[in-house]
Amino acid sequence: MNDLADHARRLRSLPPSCGPVRLIAVDGHAGSGKSTFAGRLAAALGDAPVLHLDDLATHEELFAWTDRLMEQVLEPLSRGETAYYAPYDWTARRFGPPRTLDPAPVMLIEGVGAGRTAMRPFLAGLLWIEGDREASWERGRDRDGPGLSEFWDGWTAAERRHFAEDPSLPFTDAVIRRMRTGYRWLKGPHPTAVASQLITESEG
DSSP: OOOHHHHHHHHHTSOOSBTTBEEEEEEOOTTSSHHHHHHHHHHHTTSOOEEEGGGTOOSSOSSOOHHHHIIIIIHHHHTTOOEEEOOEETTTTEEOSOEEEOOOSEEEEESTTTTOTTTGGGOSEEEEEOOOHHHHHHHHHHHHOGGGHHHHHHHHHHHHHHHHHSOSGGGOSEEEEEOSSSEEEEEOSSOOHHHHHHOOGGGO
16 A cells, blocks of 8 residues: 555656646545545645535535536636636535635545546546445535534435446546555546556556
8 A cells, every 4th residue: 555645757758638737537425535645635736726526516416517518628728827716615605705726746636526427528537436325425424513403314315326327436547545544545437548547556
């Protein structure tokens, strides 16, 4: 099991995929630990920018954020330009002031559906956080508390529909397994050149 510095070095060596950016998606079930992993990987990459899909989704559009992501983020980055996106405020239920996202050598995009079909042409790599669906959702419910139980009821139904219609896991380059200390990177089901660069033989 290599530390994240090894994998960060490999990610930096991948060909750019979205203009000058090597865009790496971190997908998985809600509550599986995507945000924590993305934060640690970003630190290993020298504070690489991380775009959280929670900033683009809304209460009414849990998964219907593709056009917003394309127009505000992916299209500008593909031209080598600074992206401007308005993050959604889940408490106020409205979009907040725009944030900037400058092109960087490696950028992470994390959230449920980060590896959806429309995204994959822009990706240098797709990572999946391993985790049982029901167990991940239970962790999410415990984290957010009983006040959001109704939201989680709606979310889990929407997530089931999303992955039934547009699964990410079959196209994953690497599966990330959470260990007691650190992470283990395993070959994903999608045999690409990216996977061979990200996974060493010892990791199988």
